[in-house]
Amino acid sequence: MSWEEKSTWIMGVVSVVGYAVYLSLVLPAVPSAGGLADAPYVASMLWTIGGAIIASIILHILAAVISPQDANTKDQRDREIYRAGEYIGQSFVVIGALSAMILAMLDMDQFWIANAVYLCFVLSGVLSTIAKIAMYRGFHPW
């Protein structure tokens, strides 16, 4: 497995686990808060995003220590797969931005706006990871 494929796996797993941790922190507080939109989410979201960034850095360092000869090597194929994967995943970034815009226009609670953006970031990461892994495994759109 190439360095970039390992990196793709790390980013995908960190995105999913990070969002699962976020949900596990926010959802239990919903009953006591009286409703989903009233649940405290800001600290959980910030800690989860920060934790995901740190976890990603640590996992990349561990991957580099385990196979130092592959660390940070990238070639034409890696660049093509990265670009195509990001292009595919970008659709959810646009959906997230549009969702946030519409929710703001509808005067929805900040909870929904922040969570719509966060969810779409995660979905974008997951979709681009799936696309990249599929391309590394032999399927490619070009």
Add this chain to the structure above:
Amino acid sequence: MVKPTRLTNDIRTLRFTADEMTQAELARRVGVTRQTIIAIEQGRYSPTLEMAFQIARIFAVPLEDVFQYPDDAGEMI
């Protein structure tokens, strides 16, 4: 629409006839990762035209001796 490549190649044979050149050695000479050479050999990746020419030049053969592109009937082009 994603689809597997139709491009076929004889890199494995050419490596064998070139003093059993390893995938790692070919990757080093082309300037790519070993995984990319493996992907090309297994038909999981179509190299760029430039990379294809580089591979052909390493084996000192014409491009068509390395890569083939069968038509719908399965005949080599």
